[in-house]
Amino acid sequence: MLFHTTVRRELARSFGATLVVLLTIVLTMMLIRTLGLAAGGSVAPQDVVLLLGYTALSHLPTMLALSLFIAVVATLGRMYRDSEMAIWFASGVSLSRFVRPVLRTSWPVLLVIGLLVLLVWPWGNRMTIELRERYQQRSDLSRVAPGVFQVSRDGNRVFFVERDGDNDATRARNVFVLSNDERRETVVSAHGGHIDNNSDPERRILVLEGGQRNETDRSDGTLTLSRFDTYRVVVDEHQARTAQERSPKTMPTLDLLRQPGPRQLAELAWRFGLLLGAGNLLLLGIGLSATNPRRASNWNMLFALLGFVVYYNLINLSQAWVSGGRLGLAGALLGLHGAALALALALLWWREQGTTARLRLRGSRA
Known part of the structure; x- marks a missing residue:
């Protein structure tokens, strides 16, 4: 029609x-x-x-x-x-x-x-x-750009790294980590580091090699300086989403x-x-x-x-x-x-x- x-x-x-x-x-x-x-x-x-x-x-x-x-x-x-x-x-x-x-x-x-x-x-x-x-669930270290200060997801850490020349996202050199909480402020620097994904499946751990750790107690202002050959920092935790x-x-x-x-x-x-x-x-x-x-x-x-x-x-x-x-x-x-x-x-x-x-x-x- x-x-x-x-x-x-x-x-x-x-x-x-x-x-x-x-x-x-x-x-x-x-x-x-x-x-x-x-x-x-x-x-x-x-x-x-x-x-x-x-x-x-x-x-x-x-x-x-x-x-x-x-x-x-x-x-x-x-x-x-x-x-x-x-x-x-x-x-x-x-x-x-x-x-x-x-x-x-x-x-x-x-x-x-x-x-x-x-x-x-x-x-x-x-x-x-x-x-x-x-x-977002990638490690904080793998998200940072070389030569750029990067804030972690929770806002309590600041990272600075230089990547290695082998393009491995889990390894870095000249690592700087600033951590803040209610009780203390910690500054950690190391010559190198890598991500350890195998030791704990629920966490990502940053393993620092050859550096020092400066810690300031906010309650009394006490300064603590320590050197280390190996230092482990938890940078990310996994939380599985339930059906609910x-x-x-x-x-x-x-x-x-x-x-x-x-x-x-x-x-x-x-x-x-x-x-x-x-x-x-x-x-x-x-x-x-x-x-x-x-x-x-x-x-x-x-x-x-x-x-x-x-x-x-x-x-x-x-x-x-x-x-x-x-x-x-x-x-x-x-x-x-x-x-x-x-x-x-x-x-x-x-x-x-x-x-x-x-x-x-x-x-x-x-």
């Missing part, structure tokens, strides 16, 4: 263009943020592209939902401004008839959003956290269903809410796209974007309420998304009744 073909073609073209623009903007912002993390020492520089890919996959469902919503509003809004909608209405096509071609065009995108939210979202978050933890410590964002959807705690249910409310919200936004977009062809303005697009921001924030707010025990999972989904569906249907009915009334008025005048 000409009507369905025209609407679907216009909608697909608008969706593709909108998605490309949003991806370009969001990926540029993510790249800048990721480079900042790499410069600050939070992630490894060689993992920037990989981390950018994981982050983009995690945010792709939101970008797809927003692109689909903007495409519906932009396509139907253009048809209003070019008086195409007036022709369709005069031909007996009501506004509710646009729901079917919009859904037929959008259901593959909604399916992709569901797969991304339920499957790819936790996997991407898990891989992102693993990349950061893998980099796993973030719900990294847990598969089936695991969340098997462990229905408040945080797990809150994560389910967000995942299912984003999918339901993408469907409700399609109906809202049809109702919000109406505009007056005699007024060259884009107020409908501004209101639509404002509605998307409010709806998305409400999804996050419902997640916080479920996590805090104020709402249950069913109550959050039915309350928020049921109300959004009712609002979309009411807006669609109001637009359709207004259009029918105007057509009848013109017919009576004729």
